[in-house]
Amino acid sequence: MRWLAVILALVVLGYVALCALVYVKQRSLIFYPQYTQVAPRSDDLQLKRDGLVLRGRVLNPGQSRALLYFGGNAERVQDSADELARSFPSHTIYLLAYRGYGASGGVPSQDALFGDAVALYDHVRQQQPDAPVDVIGRSLGSGVASWVAGQRPVPHLALVTPFDSLVHVGQLHYPWLPTGWLMRECFDSAKHLATHHGDTLVLRAGRDTVVPPAATAALIASLPADRLQVVAFAHYDHITISAAPDYWPAMARFMGSTVARPAP
Template sequence: MLLAAALFGLLGYAALSALMYLRQRDLVYYPQFTRVAAETTDFELRSGEVVLRGWRVNPGRSDALLYFGGNAERVEAWRGPFAQWFGDRTVYLVGYRGYGASEGQPGEQAILADALTLYDEVRRRHPDGDIAVVGRSLGSGVAAYLASQRPVERLALVTPFDGLAEVGQAHYPWLPVRLLASERYPSADYLRGYRGRLLLLRAGRDEVVPARNTDRLLAALPVPPQVVEFPQHGHNDLSEDPRYGEALAGFMR
């Protein structure tokens, strides 16, 4: 009976692990909350076989800013605030694959390739300007990768992590998440060589990214960043604090 119970438990554990592996993209990406009609956008870009769509704010500026949002974030909601905070930059708010009005299905390698395509197009449009990048939550992993592959004048990371697989392991300590994860976004590895200007915004009550995962990212950086703490806020509401916009705007000026 003990052997049968142990075997049953082992099979159950294996089944849960297999389910986690097969459905991990459903746990990482939430595009269903962001979909909008293509005609509401004013910017589009072909990346491989798909068309990415989004919005431009403050067109015509010499300098530019790219924004990569969270896993269920409607990036168009920032058009008004960003127009004020980053008045001297043209801001590009482009949905990931499958998000907003963009075509395709989200996945790490495709999203990272899209980020490079977006950067290269923005560089073409702003040949003499600086390009800054802001990444929030999931987008901090995309922004970190981009900064490891292209010149990024200023990089701001909001509620960032050392790696998405490590965050998943923290939430599911009883599963081998590090072994199962295909969506990894290893930000600490990407940024080990980054020496540009870096701002990090972190929430004191972050219920999504444990503090130790942000601490590990900080420990991996070759140059100490500017850090702004929001001790009374969580992962999703720190942007409601007036200091949020003040920190980003001041850093980008």
């Protein structure tokens, strides 16, 4: 009995230590800026926040509508620049790398990304005061985009491989961990979108193993059906969804754009 008690105590201590490690290290488990670093460019969009300089790009300047794009984790947002410019020719498009990503300074966190995203929206409204501001968010960026849409008017919100909350995603991946108690970076999109009054498009991947289908389904169930469109790409996964032939056209149709394709 004494040995059993010792073994049980060691198991409990090991579990508690693992939970403590996850709690302390969660930001390094959520954010992967190290794969996105690039050198600053002279023509970068620059947004100053909290003594930092956040950098990105502006595409299709001078258009009557604006579009903010928030990329996924470990995504270099500039890699989508050409497709964004072609797919949304009537939008001026703003790509801003998250803190610590791309050529932006700082360290990422949920609250910092939320604050930076709203600051970008407000900057765009100053630059284009009469332009409606549409938003696209992919994966982790869907959580950022959902926050913006809950805080500011967004006529068209497109969410790619989204989730209802990162807590739910964590519970689905690690049911043996008390993720509800451990996670500070919650990205509670379902809650934030309760105050979004525009139209929403959800693009989901049928073979997504990063965002479990139940987390996307829970977000869809939380949204008003009369302002929601869902497009499913059954044969694509979390990464390859953007290679689907109708991926960009689906968002362009939703935004009311005509995709500008290069001449053959």
